Amino acid sequence: METIGQILRNKRHELGLLLRQVSAYVDIDQAILSKIERNERKPTKEILERLAEILKLDKDELMIQFLSDKIAYEIVNEDCANKALKVAERKIKYLKSHPVKN
Amino acid sequence: METIGQILRNKRHELGLLLRQVSAYVDIDQAILSKIERNERKPTKEILERLAEILKLDKDELMIQFLSDKIAYEIVNEDCANKALKVAERKIKYLKSHPVKN
DNA sequence: TTATATTTGACATTTATTGTCAAGTTATAA
């Protein structure tokens, strides 16, 4: 199972790009990119989108990896993780079909 | 679909308890409890456990509501919310079967 | 060695979460 960091690093290597080149394009410190690739930090959504651009990765696919990482990370240690996911699924369906007015 | 706030408030009313009684037991400001019951704030895990005690609610069930609320809230606006949930499920299975040593 | 690439960690800054408090509203009883 590939982490988001591994996906980013693998693709960067495939394209023969250096940390400093990608981080310059994305406009972040290369230390941060290094940490993102080693899953020591999570990218922001904005950073992720620019990474998708320069690394020619599918934005949606990357976003799915990003969100699923976040969710998995925050509940993996809970006994009821799987039940919580199921309920979350129902809640999301419900919320999407019952939009809230502001 | 019942929110966690509704569950807490309904049960409190069933038991005929006042905000100030429950908040005293849980040792939080009653303003916070009021907000939790109206879903304006999220309880911490610790608060939730004490609420389960005094309200005679099932701790695990409440934790499931709590976690699923959090997950649903943080991805409901994403187009790929459902896909992300599915992938998160796989990741959690993987992580649980491949424990990381520290 | 020298040069280049990456990693690490201390620290600062920013943003989000949580708690405190007093004043405000609502509902109900007297």
Add this chain to the structure above:
DNA sequence: TTATAACTTGACAATAAATGTCAAATATAA
């Protein structure tokens, strides 16, 4: 109506978490 109790609201403070910056350390290769 006034008085009281229950609850709500919002401004603000305190704390914790996320994010960014930088320079020094480490690795890798020529």
